[in-house]
Amino acid sequence: MPPQSHDLVRRSMSKIMLSDDLRNYLNRLPDMELDLLLEAYERPLPEAFRVNTLKASEEKILERLKSRGYSIESIPWARHGYVVSGGGDLGKSLEHMLGLIYIQGPVSMAPVEALDPRPGEVILDLCAAPGSKSTQIAQLLRGEGVLVANDISFDRVKALSSNLQRFGVLNCVITLVDGRKYPRFAKGFFDKVLVDAPCSSLGIISKNWGIARAWSIGIVERLSELQRRLILAAFDCLKPGGILVYSTCTLTVEENELVVNWLLENREGARVSEIRLKGLRHRPGITEYNGVRLRDEISKTMRIMPYDNWAEGFYIAKIVKEGG
Amino acid sequence: MRLLTSAERRYLIKRLEDQHGVEDAFDDLVLIRTGQGRIRATTKETYEAACRLRRVQQVGLYVAKMVKGDVILSIEGSQLLGAAITKNIIELSEEEAEEWMKAAPIERSEKIESRYVIARCGDFYLGSGRVSRDGKIYPQVAKWRRIPEE
Numbered sequence: 001m002p003p004q005s006h007d008l009v010r011r012s013m014s015k016i017m018l019s020d021d022l023r024n025y026l027n028r029l030p031d032m033e034l035d036l037l038l039e040a041y042e043r044p045l046p047e048a049f050r051v052n053t054l055k056a057s058e059e060k061i062l063e064r065l066k067s068r069g070y071s072i073e074s075i076p077w078a079r080h081g082y083v084v085s086g087g088g089d090l091g092k093s094l095e096h097m098l099g100l101i102y103i104q105g106p107v108s109m110a111p112v113e114a115l116d117p118r119p120g121e122v123i124l125d126l127c128a129a130p131g132s133k134s135t136q137i138a139q140l141l142r143g144e145g146v147l148v149a150n151d152i153s154f155d156r157v158k159a160l161s162s163n164l165q166r167f168g169v170l171n172c173v174i175t176l177v178d179g180r181k182y183p184r185f186a187k188g189f190f191d192k193v194l195v196d197a198p199c200s201s202l203g204i205i206s207k208n209w210g211i212a213r214a215w216s217i218g219i220v221e222r223l224s225e226l227q228r229r230l231i232l233a234a235f236d237c238l239k240p241g242g243i244l245v246y247s248t249c250t251l252t253v254e255e256n257e258l259v260v261n262w263l264l265e266n267r268e269g270a271r272v273s274e275i276r277l278k279g280l281r282h283r284p285g286i287t288e289y290n291g292v293r294l295r296d297e298i299s300k301t302m303r304i305m306p307y308d309n310w311a312e313g314f315y316i317a318k319i320v321k322e323g324g
Numbered sequence: 325m326r327l328l329t330s331a332e333r334r335y336l337i338k339r340l341e342d343q344h345g346v347e348d349a350f351d352d353l354v355l356i357r358t359g360q361g362r363i364r365a366t367t368k369e370t371y372e373a374a375c376r377l378r379r380v381q382q383v384g385l386y387v388a389k390m391v392k393g394d395v396i397l398s399i400e401g402s403q404l405l406g407a408a409i410t411k412n413i414i415e416l417s418e419e420e421a422e423e424w425m426k427a428a429p430i431e432r433s434e435k436i437e438s439r440y441v442i443a444r445c446g447d448f449y450l451g452s453g454r455v456s457r458d459g460k461i462y463p464q465v466a467k468w469r470r471i472p473e474e
Contacts, residue, residue: 097469
């Protein structure tokens with residue numbers, strides 16, 4: 001989708017309220033176009049879903065949806081992913097209730113594509129609830145191998161459990177553990193680990209403007225500390241040669257590049273790997289921030305602004321544990 | 325949460341054969357008993373991985389529930405058995421399937437002898453329904469799974 005005219009940008013700027021702290025913070029970020037960001041925040045996110053190939057053939061499910069008046073367009077970077085328009089409320093459809101589709105943002109599908117699950121692998125989703133990415137991993141495992149979906153919150157685990165059930169996942173285990181403590185019993189156990197970390201969510205403000213109102217640098221610093229512990233735990237749970245994907249739906253450097261840089265400085269065997277996702281517009285990770293030079297390999301990580309694809313903003317890093 | 329004993333497993337398989345004509349149901353899967361007669365199915369590898377982990381909340385997929393000697397299949401349990409279900413199965417239209425997923429009773433003109441039937445809409449299986457004395461079929465769809473009323 002092309003950017004809209006400057007008139008529209010000005011009009012949208014008048015609607016969204018950012019605190020001075022947040023505006024100043026965003027303005028300081030390298031490569032930031034604040035007008036476009038505000039415009040993206042004003043737009044509703046595109047509605048998208050994945051077809052559940054664990055339950056039926058892709059063609060059959062798409063045919064059903066088309067016959068009900070939905071217009072469907074494939075998402076280039078996500079296998080089985082589609083953007084949808086027209087038709088009724090997808091969340092109340094028979095297809096959704098039967099688990100034939102899973103409603104999920106288009107860019108939110110990218111971290112699992114970067115992880116690239118293969119049948120037979122043992123994979124941990126460390127912060128799994130409500131289960132969008134867990135169901136995506138399960139789909140790509142095709143019933144072979146094991147998915148371990150973990151979360152720290154009992155209430156959120158209930159939603160995770162419902163979604164894995166609706167999706168029809170046989171080869172899954174749900175655990176309720178503080179992710180930071182996972183290596184105590186599962187060190188070196190997994191082929192791949194996904195950390196879709198809790199974050200300040202600046203990439204999805206269009207879903208909920210309250211995020212912008214609640215934002216503070218104090219929250220970011222606290223989250224950054226938690227994220228550092230989580231990424232380290234996730235790395236320690238990997239087998240040698242294993243792959244870790246770290247992702248957030250936020251834009252702050254403290255929660256993204258600085259977290260990955262911290263891992264690289266604290267684990268000798270950690271190496272950043274290139275991510276290739278067809279058609280997903282993005283920019284390289286930031287390697288210089290507040291006068292501090294980060295590791296060069298951070299530039300291989302992916303920073304996705306909401307206005308890059310007129311969808312969610314995300315950060316994705318793929319890390320390989322040497323020695324496989 | 326514990327594995328089904330071989331006697332429990334034999335009983336479940338026998339009931340599924342009697343009720344729905346399924347032979348050797350869930351043959352290649354590990355079956356786990358959880359609370360309230362619920363049965364979950366998973367792979368051997370998944371079960372072994374679960375044994376290594378801590379604070380395990382759930383393993384595998386909820387497939388069935390035993391109630392007073394009858395087997396009630398979940399939506400996923402019936403989908404998993406699919407074409408192996410040959411007895412006490414009713415075919416629903418798209419409109420009826422929507423009603424079923426709202427847990428609305430379905431009327432059938434033909435007499436059904438069994439206490440439970442499985443509903444199917446084309447290639448998709450929608451789990452068990454209880455046959456009432458008034459001839460209506462009450463879908464056993466969990467509340468969280470129902471299509472909300474307008």
